[in-house]
Amino acid sequence: MNSSVEHIIIEEELIPLLTDTLAMGQKIRYLPFRGVSMLPMLRQGKDSVELAPLPEKLHKYDLPLYRYPNGKYVMHRIVGVKEDHYLCLGDNTYRYEHIKPEQMIAVVSAFKRGDKRIEATNFWYRLYSRVWYWCYPARKLLRMGKSWLRRRFK
């Protein structure tokens, strides 16, 4: 298991600013983050996100910010909406997470890739988020194959 995939995390020191801004009903941009779990979409040090207050309902393929019980703030994609929780998965992680609605803090409304601003409603971005998830079984298989080969020929 590749446990070195670091989750996307918003720095602790930005949290008060973030929560106050969201509480005023305003968006906050452009937040830097740490971690590689949303690759290839979000690259640490190069890209940043705009967060908006939670809408009434979150949908599949939305990218929310949520809080782990240990207090960490994490951003992974919703890949399933269940009756009492969401199934979340980083674009570069392979373990589903079960997140309750009360853990949700905000949702990505746009992001900056390099200097380019891309809206969450952008057609190509939406296509990417779907196709990337549809490839999940293939990506997982490929990854398992790779690690098997590595073990076999070490």
Next chain:
Amino acid sequence: MKIKNGFVLRQVAGQTVVLPADSALDLNMMITLNETGAFLWERLQNDTDEAALVVALLEEYDVDEETAKQSVQAFVKKLSDNEFLC
């Protein structure tokens, strides 16, 4: 002179922050004000001049006139350089 329309002061995480009204807080363009900065900003909501700002500072804070003058000049220059004044 006065502050242009379209900006609001907000208390965010214990700091006084200038936000463009009806827009997002942009970390790359975030302006924070200290206590006297916020005080002068409020005075500048209405048309005023540097002399009146100095008087207001002297009334509110325990400073000498020279310091107050310098603070006002520096603050007004900063605002004007960043095109906040009209």
